[in-house]
Amino acid sequence: MTGATGSVGGQVVAQLREPVRSFSRATGGDLTNVDSVRAALDGVDKVFLVWPFFHTDGLEKVLDAIAEQAKRIVYLSSAGAPDWAGAAETLIEQTGLEWTFLRPTGFAANALQWAAEIKSDGVVRTPYGDLARPHIHEYDMAAVGVRALLTDDHVGAKLTLSGPELVTQYEQVRIIGEVIGRDLRLDEQSPEQARAAMLAGGWPTAMVDQVLAGWAAMAADPEPVVSTVEDVTGVRAKTFRDWADDHASAFTSQGG
Structure with a gap:
């Protein structure tokens, strides 16, 4: 189980009812060190892979x-299998392993990047306020992943995963505000302003351009x-409001 301390990996660990070997930096794991990986795999027959890099080097x-x-x-891939995720899928297909690819749409947890602004002045600054995505709760990604690990029903499947409804960024901010009892607002940036802010924040140029291009495309043609x-688990996917309820403390002064 790689990425066991992340939002999705942590949920997989919590939902599995079988022994789990966690592999993360917190437990001394290092995906850039093959010897570390090999040592952690002794006696392991199934792997949930979270590859945390936007490349396939190594x-x-x-x-x-x-x-x-x-x-x-x-393998936790990505909806549409962008270049890096698609390349990873190809490499996995060539291993001879039984495989399942989870292709989630936007993570509801990405809203956590707004937490500092919300706790500061209640204003979220981002481009494409009307961008609507079917944000998915990490619980649901993990629930599907657990079934892919424990049953044979999804071997060889490329499973696109989404939440149950399209929610714009304006609506996300409003919902978070309703959950925490504050009036929040979204201050829509231009793509140029967003690009400058992302670069100033240390984002690699190639990643910034890829993300902004993806947002523009999804704004014009939503996922x-x-x-x-629900097909896999028998339970309807959680809404963005469900996610906000579960993470309300992250957006308050008492939260992390």
Whole structure:
């Protein structure tokens, strides 16, 4: 279980009812060190892979180590399989492992990036306020991942995952405000302003351009809402309001 301390990985660990070996920096794991990966895999037959990089450098060696021990891998990919995720999927397909790819749309948890602004002055600054996405709760991604690990029903499947409804960024801010009992607002930036702010914040130029291009494309042609979560788990996917209720403390002065 890589990324066990992240939002999705942590939920996978919590929902699994079988012994789990967590692999994260917090437990001494290092995906850039193949020996570290190999040591952690001793006796492991199934792997939930969260690859935390926007490139595949070093992934092939990690997959070789996984294939030496495990028989199945569930990979947290991305909707539309952008360049880096698509390349990772191709490498996994070539290993001979049983595989399942989870392709979530926008993470509801991405709203946590607004927490500092909300706690400061209650104003979220971002471009494309009307951008609507079917944000997905990390609980639902994990619930599908657990079933892919424990059953044979999804071997060889590329599962697009979404929340149950399209929610704009304006609506996200309003919902968070309603949950925490504050009047919040979104101050819409131009793409140029957003790009300058992201670069100033240390984002790599290539990533900034890719993210902004993706937002522009989704603003013009929103991602579809799909029923995969309910189809696989039998339970309707959680809404963005459900996510906001679960994480309300992150947006208050008492939160982290």
